[in-house]
Amino acid sequence: MERKLGIEATCLPGVTEYDALDKIKAAGFDAVFGVTNDAKTVCGMKDKCEKLGLTLEFLHAPFRGINDFWLSGLAYRGLRDGIKASIDAAAAAGVPVVVMHVSSGWFPPPICDIGFARFDDMVEYAANRGVKIAFENLRKLGNLAVIMERYKKIPEVGFCYDCGHEHCYTETVHFLDMYGARTLCTHIHDNFGRSKEDKWKDADAHLMPFDGDIDYADMMARMRRFGYNGTLTLEITKGGAYAEVSDEEFLAIAHERIAKIAAL
């Protein structure tokens, strides 16, 4: 089975998402995701993607301050409005999925009624606009699992599988085993797992695939076993070991690596 191969449209520092699309297409990618939540910009990207033969697969909603969703008070309003803008932009442009986080950090606030009510609001807002929400795995299995279970009968809710987060935050948890059949999209990137010296250090390095130690053969076997047939989408940006190479070279390497995974 041939999968589409994608990359985030913000992968080239200093290049707008819109402008990056030409180079992404030229490198051989089939799909992209965006992070902007301005409807006009997203509609423009969508038009350009269609002309180029790229799929604008999902938007990543903003997530800074997501823990405020679980706290009383109104601090969450700014993020709520940002997420709703992502949903509105997706609806306007015909992008089917918006990715959301559930919480952040090793010790997020405990789950609570007020938080659930706010997530209900997001899910209902998206469903009413024909947009699906994909919740992404981060550090806390319980927070994600309770949200996935809360909306298990809501077809507009699914899962965004992040192999890098799984590897460095929750190494023994196989999210595809649990949510493979509900997976709507992916974030593919590499790292070296949780730091052995300082387990609280954020080891989420977002490296180029095969520059870390993720077992992609195992990941692909689980995708096949649990029924995810969709796109493999890189969530990496040019930098680090690739800071000095050209945009074209970076994209060529990225495409070669994700194609190598798809072939496993």
Added chain:
Amino acid sequence: MKRKTGIFADLSSDPGQPALHMIKDAGFETIASDNYDVETVCKLKNECDKIGLELTFLHAPYYVTKPFYIHTNEFWRGDLTYIPLYEATISTIDAAAESGVGTMMMHVSGGWDAPPVTDIGLSHFDRVVEYAMKRGVRIGFENLRNVGNLAAILERYERVSNVGFCYDCGHEHCYTQGVRFLDLFGKKTFCTHMHDNWGLDKVDPTKDADYHLLPFDGEIDYQEIIDLMDKYGYAGPLTQEVGWGGRYRESMTQEEFYRTSHERMERIANMTKEP
């Protein structure tokens, strides 16, 4: 390291009259009990001590029938219906503390459509956990159908050392096939429920396929389970949760049932690759 083998004593006997000598003679080293009356449990513990059986944990009730049927799901609702079950749970903690058993396990919710997680429900569990802490009793929360409810509870108490996991291999196989709970909570496992089944019913997936068969009468892969226990360092007993009833009562005497059970559990225990 070969693990001890155990069995639920009450499931195969008249209430309050567990056949401890038969269990011991069959070769078991440990038992578990679903009694929660303090006096009964203390008496049971004394009997076990006399004959060299270890009473390792108590199963808190997940429903009571008086004054009417009340299930664990009531913990999550906002009225006072849950109180008789809450009191029975507290009694289990008292029984575990007074007898020196030290560990009990309980359910988080039941059914495919358990009530959603709520503040009031979490506060009820907080009270149970806090009471157990004060009494020096460990609580293992058991896997059933809903991964999210259990994961949320275990995450809520992840820094509370007396809260852990009760691994039920039968429930995993027939309710949540694909989820390997030992990968999720293996390092926090306090106790086990071992029994067999044929997985989720292929014709009617909503049917309860939790048959509690003797090990190897179903299709569970025990080698995989023992390998995961080895990997995550669970060294506690393997406790069979199968009753002498139905087909087993028709085909075996009680002694034969215990002997067969012990043979099956030993077969599992011998699968360890740890020295």
